[in-house]
Amino acid sequence: MDNQLVPWFILVPRTNHTELIDLxxxxxxxxxxxxxxxxxxxxxxxxxxxxxxxAIGNIVRQLHIHIIGRSETDYCWPNVVWGASNKxxxxxxxxxxxxxxxxxxxxx
Numbered sequence: 001m002d003n004q005l006v007p008w009f010i011l012v013p014r015t016n017h018t019e020l021i022d023l024x025x026x027x028x029x030x031x032x033x034x035x036x037x038x039x040x041x042x043x044x045x046x047x048x049x050x051x052x053x054x055a056i057g058n059i060v061r062q063l064h065i066h067i068i069g070r071s072e073t074d075y076c077w078p079n080v081v082w083g084a085s086n087k088x089x090x091x092x093x094x095x096x097x098x099x100x101x102x103x104x105x106x107x108x
Contacts, residue, residue: 007046007069042069
């Protein structure tokens, strides 16, 4: 999500299925591995107190998983981030930096 107030990544598996349970066991395990990789990145690169991971897509039915780092000092703690109105978009330079950091993390 384009909001630097909370580290929030969305993983979108390449599939036509809309539910995790419809994926083959091998594909489920591959998605879980990717979730873990991104969650570990969030944990190591951001100051967080809690990881929130969820696949709740009522509006956008395409299978996608939210990986969100939460902190007791973030703008909507302890409430959910969905629908919270505060937003501070990333600059293009920040997006490039974050992308490079994530790519390095995934290669390691």
